[in-house]
Amino acid sequence: MANRKTRLAAFCSGTGSNFQSLYYAIDERRLPAEFSLCLSNRSECGAIVFARQHGIPTIHLSEKQYDTHEEFAAAMLTSLEEHAIEYILLAGYLRKVPETVVNAYSFRILNIHPALLPDFGGPGMYGINVHKAVLEAGSKESGATVHYVDPEYDKGPIVLQRKVPVELGDTPESLAARVLKCEHQLYPDALEKLLIAEEL
DSSP: TOOOEEEEEEEEEEOOOHHHHHHHHHHHHTEOOOEEEEEESSOOOOHHHHHHHTOOOOOOOOGSSSSSSHHHHHHHHHHHHHHTEEEEESSSSOOOHHHHHHHHTTTEEEEESSSOTTOOOOOOOHHHHHHHHHHTOSSSEEEEEEOOOOOTTTTTOOOEEOOOOOOTTTHHHHHHHHHHHHHHHHHHHHHHHHHHHHHH
16 A cells, blocks of 8 residues: 555646646655546646646546536546546636535545635636736735635635735736746645645
């Protein structure tokens, strides 16, 4: 059992830069985990291309492919079970995970949010929208938060959080770049923390 690796799934919708940072961190830090699936609601995106290049199984799963939400959720659970997934890491996944999946993977789904939750979270608070809101509020700092996923947007218990300064003259784009750099360090740190806890 000493060499057993925790089986991870990355859920992505875009370039998958956090997915990539996690993938490389697992190798560099020699963490006892491996990506066994990359799931995306888009048939072609950067994350899917990266996964294929690195021999990670991929699946395109969109609610548009099914007649009902229940069928979509069931298909997602089936895919996760077929790949024996133990933890799901959301990395720029721009869809709400079905509640049946959230319940089946209670405290086994992580998300990274580009702000200091509980501030600037909730529906519509993703991507550049978050950074615009931070600047419009006149906040002196922002950052990133890794949290467990529960049925409500951005409400799950916080695993790790790290601050970055908001600098004079920042635009949403410049702040986004600074926060993303933070995310690429924070998400692997959170995964490592989780895996260490699993071994105790």
